[in-house]
Amino acid sequence: MAVEVKICGIRDAEGFDAAVAAGADLIGFVFFPPSPRFVEPAQARALSARHAGGALRVGLFVDPADETLAATLAECPLDILQLHGEETPARLAAIRARFGMPVMKALGVATAADLDAVAAFAPVADRFLFDAKPPPGGPLPGGNAQPFEWRLLAGRAIPRPWLLAGGLTPDNVAEAIRCAGAPGVDVSSGVERARGVKDAALIRAFVAAAKGAA
Numbered sequence: 001m002a003v004e005v006k007i008c009g010i011r012d013a014e015g016f017d018a019a020v021a022a023g024a025d026l027i028g029f030v031f032f033p034p035s036p037r038f039v040e041p042a043q044a045r046a047l048s049a050r051h052a053g054g055a056l057r058v059g060l061f062v063d064p065a066d067e068t069l070a071a072t073l074a075e076c077p078l079d080i081l082q083l084h085g086e087e088t089p090a091r092l093a094a095i096r097a098r099f100g101m102p103v104m105k106a107l108g109v110a111t112a113a114d115l116d117a118v119a120a121f122a123p124v125a126d127r128f129l130f131d132a133k134p135p136p137g138g139p140l141p142g143g144n145a146q147p148f149e150w151r152l153l154a155g156r157a158i159p160r161p162w163l164l165a166g167g168l169t170p171d172n173v174a175e176a177i178r179c180a181g182a183p184g185v186d187v188s189s190g191v192e193r194a195r196g197v198k199d200a201a202l203i204r205a206f207v208a209a210a211k212g213a214a
């Protein structure tokens with residue numbers, strides 16, 4: 001089966017059009033104000049309207065309040081909520097119940113023990129995203145261009161669809177997919193020419209390398 005590809009942190013038409021044209025399956029909009037990739041919900045809605053149905057729209061949040069989710073969804077229809085903070089399984093269950101939407105839980109991975117969390121989240125998460133743990137004291141919980149040991153995921157039975165993330169680039173994504181046995185990948189920094197600025201050529205190269213990985 002073809003590898004799923006998510007391009008995260010899209011903020012402008014160049015990045016959005018390039019991702020959809022290249023065949024990205026999911027587009028991530030970062031609704032976390034401290035991020036250089038933050039996008040206003042109205043802008044995300046305008047971008048999505050360029051290619052209706054072209055890719056699944058993922059809204060990325062970090063420990064969001066219900067009011068934030070409700071206000072964002074009122075402004076910008078989304079297909080999946082990505083939760084990239086310290087949300088607990090109970091919080092995921094509450095968000096799913098209130099908003100009736102699929103939820104993707106991001107888990108930081110440094111050692112095999114970090115994957116133990118999958119069991120607790122599996123009943124309430126529709127998808128997982130495995131990312132490197134953020135640098136201590138760093139400003140962002142994700143999007144830090146940090147890889148982790150891909151082989152920690154090799155041979156693991158993950159009971160939900162999942163994406164591998166963290167420091168992926170057009171040059172390393174095929175190897176990462178093979179090492180981890182990943183059914184999908186997610187990238188932000190590796191397709192940027194400057195922090196927060198997506199590059200169409202890098203997006204095309206990344207999607208081609210990921211989709212071509214055997």
Ligand SMILES: O=C(O)c1ccccc1NCC(=O)[C@H](O)[C@H](O)COP(=O)(O)O
Nearest residue numbers: 008035142143144145166167187188189
């Ligand atoms: O990208 C951000 O700015 C961000 C901010 C806060 C929480 C999560 C964030 N990104 C999450 C993603 O899904 C990234 O695509 C993922 O961490 C991989 O990023 P990168 O290592 O830069 O490719």
